[in-house]
Amino acid sequence: xxxxxxxxxxxxxxxxxxxxxxxxxxxxxxxxxxxxxxxxxxxxxxxxxxxxxxxxxxxxxxxxxxxxxxxxxxxxxxxxxxxxxxxxxxxxxxxxxxxxxxxxxxxxxxxxxxxxxxxxxxxxxxxxxxxxxxxxxxxxxxxxxxxxxxxxxxxxxxxxxxxxxxxxxxxxxxxxxxxxxxxxxxxxxxxxx
Numbered sequence: 001x002x003x004x005x006x007x008x009x010x011x012x013x014x015x016x017x018x019x020x021x022x023x024x025x026x027x028x029x030x031x032x033x034x035x036x037x038x039x040x041x042x043x044x045x046x047x048x049x050x051x052x053x054x055x056x057x058x059x060x061x062x063x064x065x066x067x068x069x070x071x072x073x074x075x076x077x078x079x080x081x082x083x084x085x086x087x088x089x090x091x092x093x094x095x096x097x098x099x100x101x102x103x104x105x106x107x108x109x110x111x112x113x114x115x116x117x118x119x120x121x122x123x124x125x126x127x128x129x130x131x132x133x134x135x136x137x138x139x140x141x142x143x144x145x146x147x148x149x150x151x152x153x154x155x156x157x158x159x160x161x162x163x164x165x166x167x168x169x170x171x172x173x174x175x176x177x178x179x180x181x182x183x184x185x186x187x188x189x190x191x192x193x
């Protein structure tokens with residue numbers, strides 16, 4: 001193993017979308033959540049503009065916020081870093097470390113600005129909105145590896161979603177399911193030894 005690739009949300013950065021729904025005074029039904037997930041996937045893959053994203057969510061939740069006010073709320077869901085960040089920084093001494101995330105052009109700059117503790121990843125960023133695809137699509141893994149000229153068999157992916165690991169494993173990347181920071185650290189150490 002030469003390359004350790006970390007998912008962002010829940011693995012390195014905690015988030016809670018209830019914060020957003022509370023601020024929007026929105027109580028999403030199952031249908032609204034499904035429509036939101038589909039819209040977020042389109043935005044994460046760079047297929048719609050930030051204004052189109054705002055308009056669609058405004059239609060779904062019928063809120064009064066301006067685009068700027070909404071974007072601020074959209075970024076308020078990130079509540080802190082997980083303790084896996086410190087371990088990722090340690091791993092950087094012996095491995096190349098990367099972030100591979102389904103994220104968007106509003107969320108990621110905000111995370112990068114608010115959590116400078118992540119800057120040790122430097123430019124090793126594999127971001128869905130820049131790769132025009134989302135996990136678990138095969139294309140995102142292929143494009144991410146090509147971006148840094150990596151071989152799949154040299155890569156270990158840590159992600160909190162089984163389907164994302166399954167997608168990566170389809171092209172030969174080894175995966176570890178993130179459960180909590182301590183347990184995941186143990187799994188990583190076992191894999192690397």
